[in-house]
Amino acid sequence: MLLIPCPHCGPRSELEFHCGGEAHIARPTNPAATGDQRWAEYLFYRSNTKGVHAERWLHVHGCGRWFNVRRDTISDRFVTADQIRSAEEGS
Amino acid sequence: MRHFSLMSLLSEAVNAHRGWDRQWRSPEPKPSYDAVIIGAGGHGLATAYYMAKQHGMRNIAVLEKGWLGGGNTGRNTTIIRSNYLYDESAALYGHAMKLWQDLSQELNYNVMYSRRGVLILAHNTHDVQSARRHVYANRLNGIDNEWLTPEQTKAFCPPLNISRDARYPVLGAALQRCGGVARHDAVAWGYARGADAMGVDIIQNCEVLGIQRGPDGAVAAVDTSRGRIATRRIGVSAAGSTSVVMALAGLRMPLESFPLQALVSEPVKPVFPCVLMSNAVHAYISQSDKGELVIGAGTDQYVSYSQQGGLQVTAHTLDAICELFPQFSRMRMMRNWAGIVDVTPDRSPIIGTTPVSGLFVNCGWGTGGFKATPGAGHLFAWTVAKGEPHPINAPFTLDRFRTGRLIDEAAAAAVAH
Numbered sequence: 145m146l147l148i149p150c151p152h153c154g155p156r157s158e159l160e161f162h163c164g165g166e167a168h169i170a171r172p173t174n175p176a177a178t179g180d181q182r183w184a185e186y187l188f189y190r191s192n193t194k195g196v197h198a199e200r201w202l203h204v205h206g207c208g209r210w211f212n213v214r215r216d217t218i219s220d221r222f223v224t225a226d227q228i229r230s231a232e233e234g235s
Numbered sequence: 236m237r238h239f240s241l242m243s244l245l246s247e248a249v250n251a252h253r254g255w256d257r258q259w260r261s262p263e264p265k266p267s268y269d270a271v272i273i274g275a276g277g278h279g280l281a282t283a284y285y286m287a288k289q290h291g292m293r294n295i296a297v298l299e300k301g302w303l304g305g306g307n308t309g310r311n312t313t314i315i316r317s318n319y320l321y322d323e324s325a326a327l328y329g330h331a332m333k334l335w336q337d338l339s340q341e342l343n344y345n346v347m348y349s350r351r352g353v354l355i356l357a358h359n360t361h362d363v364q365s366a367r368r369h370v371y372a373n374r375l376n377g378i379d380n381e382w383l384t385p386e387q388t389k390a391f392c393p394p395l396n397i398s399r400d401a402r403y404p405v406l407g408a409a410l411q412r413c414g415g416v417a418r419h420d421a422v423a424w425g426y427a428r429g430a431d432a433m434g435v436d437i438i439q440n441c442e443v444l445g446i447q448r449g450p451d452g453a454v455a456a457v458d459t460s461r462g463r464i465a466t467r468r469i470g471v472s473a474a475g476s477t478s479v480v481m482a483l484a485g486l487r488m489p490l491e492s493f494p495l496q497a498l499v500s501e502p503v504k505p506v507f508p509c510v511l512m513s514n515a516v517h518a519y520i521s522q523s524d525k526g527e528l529v530i531g532a533g534t535d536q537y538v539s540y541s542q543q544g545g546l547q548v549t550a551h552t553l554d555a556i557c558e559l560f561p562q563f564s565r566m567r568m569m570r571n572w573a574g575i576v577d578v579t580p581d582r583s584p585i586i587g588t589t590p591v592s593g594l595f596v597n598c599g600w601g602t603g604g605f606k607a608t609p610g611a612g613h614l615f616a617w618t619v620a621k622g623e624p625h626p627i628n629a630p631f632t633l634d635r636f637r638t639g640r641l642i643d644e645a646a647a648a649a650v651a652h
């Protein structure tokens with residue numbers, strides 16, 4: 145089980161968290177002008193990185209806040225964990 | 236290749252088994268091949284077998300970064316069934332089910348396919364309705380599946396407790412009688428032996444590290460840990476590592492890779508006659524011929540290539556197993572492990588062409604591709620050999636995520652394995 149460094153609460157057991165998947169996937173800003181392939185990439189395509197992966201977690205049974213981490217998907221070690229302060233950071 | 240028969244077994248028995256050959260060669264890679272398959276799991280090996288056997292392609296190689304069958308092929312709980320909901324899936328998994336029936340004869344290798352029946356339990360009204368819907372849809376598609384009452388379920392699987400006040404009451408089950416299990420290693424070894432005998436080079440300890448493309452954009456070669464190999468056709472069958480391999484050709488994929496766990500108990504006398512699955516409580520169980528209970532657990536919630544999952548995931552499954560079968564609560568578990576499974580958004584595989592000319596992919600089988608091994612190999616061989624999909628795998632394109640024609644077995648609440 146992972147020990148997850150919540151930037152608000154400190155390290156807590158994985159049981160308190162929900163993984164929100166890859167971070168920084170921005171919704172197309174002009175939906176009407178966005179083609180099918182671009183929508184498919186937004187909805188379905190993922191980098192699925194082997195190595196350092198940017199992802200979002202929700203401390204659902206804790207502070208209730210979303211935050212970004214970078215985690216090595218080979219060792220499962222967390223590299224960084226950051227608060228989300230703006231919409232861009234949150235996307 | 237020496238044929239296995241009663242005569243050859245008898246003559247080796249009197250000869251103290253000194254006359255058996257190696258089951259496949261360990262060749263050096265040639266500088267070029269007509270086609271290269273990446274990944275010597277069951278799928279990649281079956282693909283090479285059918286390319287050689289049905290499409291006459293003998294100058295081909297299967298490249299494997301580790302040892303053959305050491306990926307998910309050798310880690311799965313070996314459940315075979317074909318009772319998926321949608322027409323496209325029924326055709327795909329039904330095709331594999333047909334090939335399982337005489338696979339041991341086809342390969343002259345005992346894959347120990349055992350038609351012991353797969354039960355999928357229903358514990359609540361929703362389960363009952365969705366299981367019965369599956370049964371009716373399957374029957375319309377000519378796929379074997381039937382609905383059992385709790386008493387019929389108990390008769391088929393005597394260890395099961397159908398008491399109304401059980402923690403997870405059994406309201407009935409869907410039974411696929413032709414479903415069952417097979418020996419996972421034997422499937423890989425049988426295809427490897429058959430492909431090798433037709434001249435296919437199976438090259439182990441050979442990791443693909445790069446995909447070279449020519450001036451026309453089409454694939455031209457692969458760079459491997461054992462040097463460059465020229466080829467105009469590449470079939471990727473790399474399961475959990477598919478995104479990593481496709482990135483070598485500059486492609487992103489609609490895939491995420493998660494650890495999926497399983498475990499086995501100490502061996503005991505025959506106690507469990509069939510395969511039993513319960514989606515609602517997340518438990519899968521059967522008994523191997525060695526006597527171990529083989530138990531499938533769930534996936535972790537995060538992307539990982541670590542081949543080890545969280546212990547809480549297996550504990551959760553064991554909780555459910557002990558509720559369903561209190562008699563197993565004192566059994567000791569011997570080993571647990573994980574494999575990395577590549578999951579698509581609609582939980583259906585991708586078998587087809589890619590935007591790169593000469594590059595083909597068979598992936599996204601996620602938590603349930605062992606059952607499809609013969610069918611996937613057969614269809615992917617056709618696709619790589621002819622450069623276009625077979626009608627059965629034609630709907631399973633990469634492009635369906637653009638067009639929106641998903642084959643949504645995830646929403647159909649199909650069970651995981």
Ligand SMILES: Cc1cc2nc3c(=O)[nH]c(=O)nc-3n(C[C@H](O)[C@H](O)[C@H](O)COP(=O)(O)OP(=O)(O)OC[C@H]3O[C@@H](n4cnc5c(N)ncnc54)[C@H](O)[C@@H]3O)c2cc1C
Binds near residue numbers: 300304308311576604
């Ligand atoms: C715990 C567990 C339980 C499961 N239970 C079931 C079940 O009950 N029923 C069912 O139907 N399915 C089940 N599955 C799913 C099933 O195992 C897979 O869908 C199936 O094995 C995938 O087939 P494969 O041959 O492509 O995979 P693999 O055997 O994983 O083969 C892929 C191969 O590609 C190789 N490779 C990767 N990258 C490279 C590279 N760069 N160069 C060279 N080689 C490379 C790997 O080393 C590997 O050997 C389970 C999976 C797991 C992990």
Ligand SMILES: [Zn+2]
Binds near residue numbers: 150154
């Ligand atoms: Zn917190």
